[in-house]
Each structure stands twice: as structure tokens, then as C-alpha cells.
Amino acid sequence: MTDLGAFTADSVDYPDFAVEAAEQIVEKRAEVAILICTTGIGMSIAANRFAGVRAALCESVATARKTRTHNDANVLVLAGTLPPDEAADIARAFLETPFSQEERHARRIGKLERGERLSEVSHLAEADPEVHATVVGQLRQENSTINLIASENTVSRAVREASGSVLTNKYAEGYPGRRWYSGCIPVDTAESLAIARAKTLFGAEHANVQPHCGSSANMAVYFSVLKPGDTILSMSLDQGGHLTHGSPVNFSGQLFNIVPYCVSPETEVLDYDAIESLALEKRPRLIVAGASAYPRVLDFPRFRKIADACGAMLMVDMAHIAGLVAGGVHPSPVPYAEFVTTTTHKTLRGPRGGLVLCREAFAKAVDKTVFPGLQGGPLENIIAAKAVCFGEALQPAFKAYACQVVANCKTLAATLTARGFHLVSGGTDNHLMLVNVARAGLTGKDAAAALDAAGIICNKNTIPFDKNSPFVTSGIRIGTASVTTRGMKEPEMQRIGTWIADILSDLSNTALTEKVRAEVAALTAGFRVP
Structure with a gap:
């Protein structure tokens, strides 16, 4: 057991002690920690800003046992006003009670761990609000739009x-x-x-x-x-x-x-x-x-x-x-x-x-x-x-992901083909497709801009033997890597393909653009980035 202090009666900043205890939990130097301050509220707030820390403010033996069995709490927070004997009983109950292995509790803990605690840009917000705003803007864009850029993906939090x-x-x-x-x-x-x-x-x-x-x-x-x-x-x-x-x-x-x-x-x-x-x-x-x-x-x-x-x-x-x-x-x-x-x-x-x-x-x-x-x-x-x-x-889940990327691309391609759009080579075998929009009387530049306005992001792209310049193009390139990472599958690809076809068939219809934009926002609300 390690005593982190305080060792005097002088006033101290409680977040310092909460942070030290939380870091020991995160770095696996300790399995559990006990924090004590006047009310315990501030300690709880400070400790719970760290991913992997589940700090619980307990006022009775019953709540201590409950937070261990249900929440797998690893930091006990006590109010300094508790009588010593009562505090000791609560601590003993906390330390002696194991986590329940019931599936419902494990599932809920998993959801807790996937939630954001200590923001990856929390310090940036204070140090450089202007740059922080760009990061927040990118996150909002990724969460509220459909990214079909074939050369982009959505990385895990671990990679970030x-x-x-x-x-x-x-x-x-x-x-x-x-x-x-x-x-x-x-x-x-x-x-x-x-x-x-x-x-x-x-x-x-x-x-x-x-x-x-x-x-x-x-x-x-x-x-x-x-x-x-x-x-x-x-x-x-x-x-x-x-x-x-x-x-x-x-x-x-x-x-x-x-x-x-x-x-x-x-x-x-x-x-x-x-x-x-x-x-x-x-x-x-x-x-x-x-x-x-x-x-x-x-x-x-x-x-x-x-x-x-x-x-x-x-x-x-x-x-x-x-x-x-x-x-x-x-x-x-x-x-x-x-x-x-x-x-x-x-x-x-x-x-x-x-x-x-x-x-x-x-x-x-x-x-x-x-x-x-x-x-x-x-x-x-x-x-x-x-x-x-x-x-x-190298994990088995990645193979399933790769299979779904291709399946999604084929479904999206089939949806566009059924609406009369020509795909270069007639289709796709991988994660991307090229749509010849010139046959629909459009340029790639105009098509990509119209889709962007509707919340669907792709890029203009030259097609083989293109008569337009690379800055205008006769095609758009569409890929399914990012949307697959977010969990979308064939039904979503059919909806996205329909939206693309609708927009490209009526570029000047602002009411349609606004309608699709709203539908895109509703869909993406259920598929947030990792």
C-alpha cells in the first residue's frame, strides 16, 4: 500500500492527489485507490477524467458493495466528514467485494470505457483555442457527414x-x-x-x-x-x-x-x-x-x-x-x-x-x-x-471488416448502376468505384460539390481518356472504407446510393439537397466515429 498524502494539515489542491491516484490505476501500478476529501465530490470528478478509472463516491457499506459488483469501481472516494469507524467499514466492504461477472454488468462497463473521459484535446482548448476549434470542427464534420473519400479512413482511438x-x-x-x-x-x-x-x-x-x-x-x-x-x-x-x-x-x-x-x-x-x-x-x-x-x-x-x-x-x-x-x-x-x-x-x-x-x-x-x-x-x-x-x-475482426468494405462497395455500385449511372469498368472488386458523371451531363467538380452540400463527401476524379482537365474531370471517386469502420452495412449503402443518384439527377434542386442533408444527419447520428 502506498500513502500519497497529504501529510500535513495545510490546505492542498485535491486534484493533484486524485490525478496521482488515477495515473497509478491507469499505469497498472495499483489495482485500487482510496481518496478522501471534505465532501469527496471534487476528488470523484478529477479521477473520473481518466480513461480506465471508475471512481465512486460512497456513503455506506451497501453503496460500496453495489459499485464494486455492478460498476467494477477501482477508486473509492470518501467524504472526510464520515466517522472513522464507518469509513473503515465502507473501505473494507469495497476492498473485499468482487466484480460480478454477469453479462449485463460487463456490457455496461464496456460502454463506460468507450465513452470519452479525458478529452484528447482538453489541453489544446486552453492553450490554443483557434487550433482547438479546427479539431472540433473536423470531429463534427466526421460525425455529421458521410465520408466516401476512397483514400481516407477513420482510425481507432488507440492509433490516435x-x-x-x-x-x-x-x-x-x-x-x-x-x-x-x-x-x-x-x-x-x-x-x-x-x-x-x-x-x-x-x-x-x-x-x-x-x-x-x-x-x-x-x-x-x-x-x-x-x-x-x-x-x-x-x-x-x-x-x-x-x-x-x-x-x-x-x-x-x-x-x-x-x-x-x-x-x-x-x-x-x-x-x-x-x-x-x-x-x-x-x-x-x-x-x-x-x-x-x-x-x-x-x-x-x-x-x-x-x-x-x-x-x-x-x-x-x-x-x-x-x-x-x-x-x-x-x-x-x-x-x-x-x-x-x-x-x-x-x-x-x-x-x-x-x-x-x-x-x-x-x-x-x-x-x-x-x-x-x-x-x-x-x-x-x-x-x-x-x-x-x-x-x-492481425486480429480476426479485421478480416470481417475488409470483407464488409468490399461488400459495401459492391452494394453501393449496384445501387448506382440500377439508377443508370455508368461505372468505369462496369463495377468494382475492391473498396472504390469511379462514376462517369459526364454521361449524365455533369462534371466531376460540380457533382462532388453538389454531394458535399448534401453531406456526402467524395472527390472529383479523372476517368480513363478523360476529355476534361484534372481540375474539372468527368468522374467522381467513391470509397467505402470509412463508412464501414463506422459500422455501416448494405442497407445503409443502398440508402446512400439512392441519395447520390437523387442529387446527381437534379443538381439545382435546393429543397432536395436540404432534405438529403437532414436524412444524412439522421443516419450518421447512429454511426459516430470511434
Whole structure:
């Protein structure tokens, strides 16, 4: 037993003692605590601001027993005005009474623990009200709208806590066990966990978890095995690829000789025979498979065959589908590619960051390119959050989540198709779809703005062979990762699809927009963000 004081009759600030006791409970340095002050009310308020603390102000033996059996209280708060003998009886009853294991009590405790106690921005509100307002605004937006941005998701509170943890204080150039700075044992442990979990999750020989973003991950691979001017065969941005796959405005397009491949104009899916012919003609050093707006399964064995035929290495950028790969609902590229890159914040549902997976033969080259080649100190708080998200993805529940993401996307796609909208490639196999709104006489820019006004958030997007500029576009991109995280399923997708179709069929109808906005608010009230 530890006596935290007070040790004199001098006036003290009771929150200090409540906080110390609560922190011992949270950090598992103590199983229970007893707090005493004049009324006990202030102590209860202060202690209950901590997640994991269940402080109960008790005035009798009966209430002490009840709060233990029903609430699993771990902090007893007593009024200082109680007679000593009575206080001792209450404390004894509290300590000797176990928690009931009845399902109803356990269920209610779970709901208590999911509730907010100590706000993740409580200190920010006082220190910087302007920035705090933006955080509150984002939370309100996420709770009151339907987020269909295919490259976004809704992370767990555990991921957010790791991202905002004291690990952000540590400078840790180098790798676990090989740092330039002392005092790296905690961050070494966190980074080693992230590496081990990433390798287990994807079955990879080597993982580098330090890239700050997906672009950094792609750059690390390029600079590990290519020289400026080398040829890369990759999917064109306007066909569904990514900026870092060779866009002229990106470093990749400025440093390397880019040969783009396209989808078939007729089917709007990849023509692997045409890709192979192009590869044999151009003899690239590296083939990049992967996309930011391609709704179909990628044939990694075929890409491997093409790479072998022309003597190229294969890199797969699975940024969009990493969570689906982890959940087993999309084939894994790891057995087929020398390199696999990804972000960690899309379907993988982690913090914003990058990851490189590679064969052991390339491990040293990749690590050396990331540090000291491209980056200095890694973001160890974000790496810890990556470890958390990899751990979450290793749980059985994540497979169910990934399956539901795809099921939701197919349902939403079918709803839009039934209303006469053309989907690029005719549908979807993954978490996203591209809707050709030009066939409905719209631009992607106008369509996205109209949906935004109704509380449905998506983005304008080019479609294959788009005649409009990237700032206007002929399509919108829709994804189901975030809404699935919030618990929505097929019935909600049908409603959302109907709302989208209604809005896009009558863009100028403000009454309809207001009606849908209200219905969206009513729906989202039952699906708050974690």
C-alpha cells in the first residue's frame, strides 16, 4: 500500500492527489485507490477524467458493495466528514467485494470505457483555442457527414493516442539498436514491434516502417535500385495511376524515363497483353503495378510474368488495397514482387505514413536509402501508431471488416448502376468505384460539390481518356472504407446510393439537397466515429 498524502494539515489542491491516484490505476501500478476529501465530490470528478478509472463516491457499506459488483469501481472516494469507524467499514466492504461477472454488468462497463473521459484535446482548448476549434470542427464534420473519400479512413482511438504520444519527443536517427542518439530503448521497442508486425501481417522478408508517407516509400525503392534516366513502366495517372508513378509534375517523372501503360478503351480494365508487348519493346528496369483509382483486382502473377519476360524488377504500390490484402479479400503482391510499398492510412486504417516491404536481398539498400539517403529522424510517434494499426489488422475482426468494405462497395455500385449511372469498368472488386458523371451531363467538380452540400463527401476524379482537365474531370471517386469502420452495412449503402443518384439527377434542386442533408444527419447520428 502506498500513502500519497497529504501529510500535513495545510490546505492542498485535491486534484493533484486524485490525478496521482488515477495515473497509478491507469499505469497498472495499483489495482485500487482510496481518496478522501471534505465532501469527496471534487476528488470523484478529477479521477473520473481518466480513461480506465471508475471512481465512486460512497456513503455506506451497501453503496460500496453495489459499485464494486455492478460498476467494477477501482477508486473509492470518501467524504472526510464520515466517522472513522464507518469509513473503515465502507473501505473494507469495497476492498473485499468482487466484480460480478454477469453479462449485463460487463456490457455496461464496456460502454463506460468507450465513452470519452479525458478529452484528447482538453489541453489544446486552453492553450490554443483557434487550433482547438479546427479539431472540433473536423470531429463534427466526421460525425455529421458521410465520408466516401476512397483514400481516407477513420482510425481507432488507440492509433490516435499513439500518434499524439510523448514518443514525438524522441529523436532517433538510425534503426533499432543502431541509433545516433542515446535513450532510444522505448522507441526501439515500438519500432521493432512495428517491423515484426508488418512482416507477419504481409508475410514479408523485410520491412522498413520509417517512410513519412507513400511518396517517400516509392522514392526509397526507386533510389535503391535505379539511376536517373532509367526506364519505369507504370500506369498513367489519368488512367488510374498515381503522381509518384511518373507524372511529369512529380519527381518520378522528372528523374526517370517513364513509359505509361493504359486500360483498354473498350473494357476500361488493364490489357495485360498490351502491357507485355510494351514491356518487351521498351525493356524497363522497373515495372510499377498499383493505382489510386482502379476498381478491379490486380493480376500480380501476370505482372510477375511480364517483368520476367523483359528482365525487369517489379514494384507493387498497394497503398489503396493494403487493408484488403491484410484482410485476405485481395490477392497479396508480396510473393510476386521484389518491392511492395504502401501507405498506412487508407484501407489499412492506420496513421498517415508509409511502409516498404522487400525481399531480404534488397533490405540493406532500402534501409540505407531511407536513412540517411532520404530522411533524418523518423517520426517515432507515428511508427508506434503504425505498430498499433498492424496489431489491429492481425486480429480476426479485421478480416470481417475488409470483407464488409468490399461488400459495401459492391452494394453501393449496384445501387448506382440500377439508377443508370455508368461505372468505369462496369463495377468494382475492391473498396472504390469511379462514376462517369459526364454521361449524365455533369462534371466531376460540380457533382462532388453538389454531394458535399448534401453531406456526402467524395472527390472529383479523372476517368480513363478523360476529355476534361484534372481540375474539372468527368468522374467522381467513391470509397467505402470509412463508412464501414463506422459500422455501416448494405442497407445503409443502398440508402446512400439512392441519395447520390437523387442529387446527381437534379443538381439545382435546393429543397432536395436540404432534405438529403437532414436524412444524412439522421443516419450518421447512429454511426459516430470511434
